[in-house]
Amino acid sequence: MFGQLQTAGLEPPGQGSLAVVASHDCDVVSRSFATESKVELLWALPVENEDGTFSRARNPRRLHLLARGAAGSLALEFKAEHRFAFTRRVLLDSVPRTDLQLDSVARAILATWLSRRFKRTALPDSFNDRLRALEWKLRKALKRSATNIENLYIALDREELPADQPYRVILRAVMRADDFGEPERRVVAQECLDELVGILGKSQGILVEQADLDTEAEFTLDDERQMLRWDFDWMSLADGD
Numbered sequence: 001m002f003g004q005l006q007t008a009g010l011e012p013p014g015q016g017s018l019a020v021v022a023s024h025d026c027d028v029v030s031r032s033f034a035t036e037s038k039v040e041l042l043w044a045l046p047v048e049n050e051d052g053t054f055s056r057a058r059n060p061r062r063l064h065l066l067a068r069g070a071a072g073s074l075a076l077e078f079k080a081e082h083r084f085a086f087t088r089r090v091l092l093d094s095v096p097r098t099d100l101q102l103d104s105v106a107r108a109i110l111a112t113w114l115s116r117r118f119k120r121t122a123l124p125d126s127f128n129d130r131l132r133a134l135e136w137k138l139r140k141a142l143k144r145s146a147t148n149i150e151n152l153y154i155a156l157d158r159e160e161l162p163a164d165q166p167y168r169v170i171l172r173a174v175m176r177a178d179d180f181g182e183p184e185r186r187v188v189a190q191e192c193l194d195e196l197v198g199i200l201g202k203s204q205g206i207l208v209e210q211a212d213l214d215t216e217a218e219f220t221l222d223d224e225r226q227m228l229r230w231d232f233d234w235m236s237l238a239d240g241d
Contacts, residue, residue, distance in 0.1 A: 013043050041084055047064065060231055078113070167207070
């Protein structure tokens with residue numbers, strides 16, 4: 001496959017890059033090349049460690065996942081700019097790797113990340129501007145929360161507010177029900193949420209009025225409609241992507 005991709009000018013982004021099929025199973029195995037002529041692919045680049053800032057589909061431009069195999073785990077980095085379509089016939093001459101795979105959880109996260117490219121949250125510029133000075137502290141707090149907090153949601157005025165008018169914020173940190181049931185993980189998640197609240201409290205023009213730690217069983221679809229998933233897209237703009 002790599003030879004055909006490179007011939008078409010699709011160079012891998014770095015040494016050890018992998019080509020990951022990102023199309024639906026039914027499209028990949030369709031009998032009709034006229035109906036399904038293309039397959040979507042993503043370059044994945046091995047990295048030294050999984051970065052919590054880019055895990056759990058938090059960042060719409062960059063994603064870190066663990067691929068698992070007999071020899072252990074390998075951290076992979078995906079970037080939105082490394083997504084492309086290619087003739088599906090390339091798969092006829094290709095054999096997928098069996099020594100390294102994304103498990104069902106990682107595949108679900110990858111699918112979620114791809115879809116959020118088109119429906120990600122857009123927060124007011126004036127709100128994001130008030131966070132700039134706290135960016136690195138927020139990054140560190142987010143990394144520490146990566147293995148315990150599944151999603152972070154925010155409610156605030158979505159209008160551009162003048163500098164003398166504060167944004168009043170409600171936060172909901174959501175854990176998986178199984179993780180929430182483990183006291184030690186729940187304590188760590190609460191500490192991470194408290195840390196985020198403390199950091200936001202140092203920003204001029206942002207008031208955190210409420211911050212709750214919930215399970216996915218408690219966080220309803222109605223909650224999700226009324227709140228915004230805080231994916232920290234404003235930080236990704238400074239990543240050099």
